Amino acid sequence: MDCNNCSVTQLRFEFKMEGVAGSSFSPEVFNHLKRRGLPVEEKAGHLLVGEDGAKELWDFCLHHLKEERISFRLSQQDWKPLSSIEGVFTMGWIDEVMAKELLTCHYQPIVNASEEIFAYELLSRFHREDGSTIYPNEIFSAAKSRGRLYALDRICRMTAVKHAAVLKGAKAFINFIPTSIYSPEFCLRSTTDLAQQLGMDPEQLVFEVVETEKVDDLEHLRKILAFYKKKGFQYALDDVGEGYSTIEMLADLKPQYMKLDMQFVHGVAGDTAKQQTALKFLRKALEVGSIPLAEGIETRQDFEWLKQQGYQLFQGYYFGKPAASPIEEGQWTKRV
Known part of the structure; x- marks a missing residue:
């Protein structure tokens, strides 16, 4: 069975707030996502959501919270500023x-x-x-x-x-x-x-x-x-x-x-x-x-x-560029 890292499963985003000791997302944020019918989990003051939840949370943060205080990460990767999350959504193709x-x-x-x-x-x-x-x-x-x-x-x-x-x-x-x-x-x-x-x-x-x-x-x-x-x-x-x-x-x-x-x-x-x-x-x-x-x-x-x-x-190109099919035996000739 394939693991989540090797399978194209839904992304799991983790969000945290910076700047104030012990800071965490308010209950209003958590409840807002719940009301929208989006799966959300709170763990150690961080919010864990899927991609739809991340888009909703991003929109909420832009209008109601200080964007520079919020960071996110994917699959235990390095934390990134919220300002870079749009690029993650754009690359969804x-x-x-x-x-x-x-x-x-x-x-x-x-x-x-x-x-x-x-x-x-x-x-x-x-x-x-x-x-x-x-x-x-x-x-x-x-x-x-x-x-x-x-x-x-x-x-x-x-x-x-x-x-x-x-x-x-x-x-x-x-x-x-x-x-x-x-x-x-x-x-x-x-x-x-x-x-x-x-x-x-x-x-x-x-x-x-x-x-x-x-x-x-x-x-x-x-x-x-x-x-x-x-x-x-x-x-x-x-x-x-x-x-x-x-x-x-x-x-x-x-x-x-x-x-x-x-x-x-x-x-x-x-x-x-x-x-x-x-x-x-x-x-x-x-x-x-x-x-x-x-x-x-x-x-x-x-x-x-x-x-x-x-x-x-x-x-190298002298012998041949990458091609959609291998050269058949008998078709190959030495370069001069």
């Missing part, structure tokens, strides 16, 4: 997008040094019911505003696993956000169960840590990766650059793949500073037993330079 699963995946090829397809990265693409595109910055901003990052990450993972099932022999790199998983055993169970139901070889799926550089809780990440490893899946660290932690920590995580951040790939063939970073990364990857992957390749020159240094896998 994301609930319908996720509830109706208005998304698909595009496939971007990952090739080996011989320019043969080794894998595809599966990238989520959202759309409205009329077919118009919703861009990633829109969808993630809306999800963050409404406390839907858990649910968004889950639906992206599940959709990617379904799309990976059509691949023949090639691996599938699937993104995930570590901070959206609070319990690997619980949060990832539906993903692993789906892969099993589809009869997929676990080693075909490579779960890729999004924004590796921004991971703060390494112990939490270690537990997630240990869970994937236990289930037979592989994993990759994404966007690794020159400032990424120590070699000892990377050795402890033991990723099967490490992806060099594209900012160090663009123009590397003619940039000595980027070359130094790329070589340092390469040594680091090989030392911990990881396969080095350079992403963001757009020119033949950069590909050739990285290949000559010892990079094994490559990804």
Whole structure:
């Protein structure tokens, strides 16, 4: 059974008053919501309501209370000023997008040094019911505003696993956000169960840590990766650059793949500073037993330079942009 964080259930708002010790909402506010037929609960001087109740309370506060004294939060997140709550209501469209699963995946090829397809990265693409595109910055901003990052990450993972099932022999790199998983055993169970139901070889799926550089809780990440490893899946660290932690920590995580951040790939063939970073990364990857992957390749020159240094896998527009379907075997040709 899914938890509330991973399901698109009605939001639960919590309100509190600031500024005066022991301050709380007056009985009039509580009774006003009751008279409106809206479920409301009072706990330790705070009011807990659903979204309809939050809209009614917001309107009441604007007319009868000092707005700057009131804060709200969603699902135990940080407290925010009441002045920002309108943005939460405005982003309500994301609930319908996720509830109706208005998304698909595009496939971007990952090739080996011989320019043969080794894998595809599966990238989520959202759309409205009329077919118009919703861009990633829109969808993630809306999800963050409404406390839907858990649910968004889950639906992206599940959709990617379904799309990976059509691949023949090639691996599938699937993104995930570590901070959206609070319990690997619980949060990832539906993903692993789906892969099993589809009869997929676990080693075909490579779960890729999004924004590796921004991971703060390494112990939490270690537990997630240990869970994937236990289930037979592989994993990759994404966007690794020159400032990424120590070699000892990377050795402890033991990723099967490490992806060099594209900012160090663009123009590397003619940039000595980027070359130094790329070589340092390469040594680091090989030392911990990881396969080095350079992403963001757009020119033949950069590909050739990285290949000559010892990079094994490559990804970027030079080899192919994300597409609605994977390139069929026999249709793939080397770039020149």
